[in-house]
Amino acid sequence: MSTLEHEEPETETETETQPQFDQDGAVGAARALEESYGEQRARRVDEDLDDADEIVELKVFRYDPEVEEKEEPRFDSFLVPFHKGMTVLDALIYARDYYDSSLTFRHSCQQAVCGSDALYVNGSQRLGCKTQLADLEDPVRVEPLPHQEVVKDLVVDMEHFYEQMHAVEPFFDPDELPDGELEEQRQSPENREEVKLSTRCIWCGACMSSCNIAAGNNEYLGPAAINKAYRFAMDEREGEDRKQERLRIIEQEHGVWRCQTQFSCTEVCPKDIPLTEHIQELKRESVKNNLKFW
Amino acid sequence: MSTLDRGTVENFGRWREFSAGMWAWVFHKFTGWVLVGYLFTHIAVLSTATSGAELYNSTLVGLESLLVVRFLEVGLLAVAVFHILNGVRLLFVDLGVGLTAQDKSFYASLALTGVIVIASIPTFLGGAV
Ligand code: HEM
Ligand code: SF4
Ligand code: FES
Numbered sequence: 001m002s003t004l005e006h007e008e009p010e011t012e013t014e015t016e017t018q019p020q021f022d023q024d025g026a027v028g029a030a031r032a033l034e035e036s037y038g039e040q041r042a043r044r045v046d047e048d049l050d051d052a053d054e055i056v057e058l059k060v061f062r063y064d065p066e067v068e069e070k071e072e073p074r075f076d077s078f079l080v081p082f083h084k085g086m087t088v089l090d091a092l093i094y095a096r097d098y099y100d101s102s103l104t105f106r107h108s109c110q111q112a113v114c115g116s117d118a119l120y121v122n123g124s125q126r127l128g129c130k131t132q133l134a135d136l137e138d139p140v141r142v143e144p145l146p147h148q149e150v151v152k153d154l155v156v157d158m159e160h161f162y163e164q165m166h167a168v169e170p171f172f173d174p175d176e177l178p179d180g181e182l183e184e185q186r187q188s189p190e191n192r193e194e195v196k197l198s199t200r201c202i203w204c205g206a207c208m209s210s211c212n213i214a215a216g217n218n219e220y221l222g223p224a225a226i227n228k229a230y231r232f233a234m235d236e237r238e239g240e241d242r243k244q245e246r247l248r249i250i251e252q253e254h255g256v257w258r259c260q261t262q263f264s265c266t267e268v269c270p271k272d273i274p275l276t277e278h279i280q281e282l283k284r285e286s287v288k289n290n291l292k293f294w
Numbered sequence: 295m296s297t298l299d300r301g302t303v304e305n306f307g308r309w310r311e312f313s314a315g316m317w318a319w320v321f322h323k324f325t326g327w328v329l330v331g332y333l334f335t336h337i338a339v340l341s342t343a344t345s346g347a348e349l350y351n352s353t354l355v356g357l358e359s360l361l362v363v364r365f366l367e368v369g370l371l372a373v374a375v376f377h378i379l380n381g382v383r384l385l386f387v388d389l390g391v392g393l394t395a396q397d398k399s400f401y402a403s404l405a406l407t408g409v410i411v412i413a414s415i416p417t418f419l420g421g422a423v
Binding site: 063065073123124146149150151157212260261262263264266267274276277280281283284 | 296297298299300308310311313314315316318319384387388389390393394396397
């Protein structure tokens, strides 16, 4: 089973999201002179709304400390033309391109790989680019990730999340290297299976945002970091010494023991990583590591 | 960089959006602490026996004659049964057994609690209503 099999079918978004300027040469240029850019956009939106399969109302959280009218957080509504296959991210891009160019959100790959567009959509943490509008109830409410401070509109401060990720030393670091310079460091297929799901993490932060314990305790490593720790602690190629070091991070007071198995993280992870399962397995590893009956 | 901290209400006002595992946790904590509370009342009531059998008997008869006490007993049973069933569910979760069915086992705990509580009503309310 490859990771790719779990991907959602790709959606074609180009045509709906790119602003299309008039290509009719002289006629277009003449019209552009008469019509301001704002009028052109308004006309384009009217046409798009007429063409749409349906019209979706997007309610988006707005906040900007540097703009007076946006200092007080509020929700803005945008009517977005919906075509089959459109995602929440597509709708946000439409709203930004045709209604309000100051609407701010992170995105890049548009295929659930870069992890930059985790948002709080209709009461749950989801990736904008992986969430079909068709699966959501109208109006679609889009907010920045809960439990993180908002920098602007849908952009949250991810610093703390990255700190926790780095705290578990998220890199492969074996005790011994193979003798030959170009020799591979082979992993058994069984061991690869064991860590496979944990390698899928795209650092989106959805899990951390959904976790009540992480919200109330900034020292808690959180589900993503623990999953990262699992990925390396369970990798047999690293060796026993490194595993002991890793377990020391995992079993610290604010490591795995803070997890209260609420399953919120597992529920929201867009890559379907069984986070709670991995945390529980590391709890058992820690117990086995410390319990001695002789 | 100035940022917006959406504050306590933002953090704790999301209970409407909880899913199964989170509700199980909330109910488990709640029932656990209700049981601790009951433990103290239980000790207080039983301690009347240290002042003699008569006081103990009259206290218990007095309490049992109150309709509200009979209803509270049904409530106590509900709380205890849910805590035990969900406690067993959590033990399985700790063992890593059936984690993908954790929502179903929570609903099963709720349903079984309901059945047991209904079955207990004749015993608890018998003669009182
Ligand atoms: C067969 C009976 C019981 C079982 C199987 C059981 C099981 C459990 C389990 C597994 C937990 C941990 C929950 C977690 O990991 O978050 C727990 C928590 C708790 N239990 Fe019980 N329990 C039982 C009886 C009781 C009784 C009689 C009391 C009260 C005197 C009680 C009070 C509590 C409390 C207050 C907590 C919450 C502790 C905390 O805040 O972490 N339990 N129970
Ligand atoms: S574990 Fe899942 S939800 Fe958490 S950061 Fe990684 S991909 Fe996102
Ligand atoms: S845009 Fe890259 S994960 Fe959504």
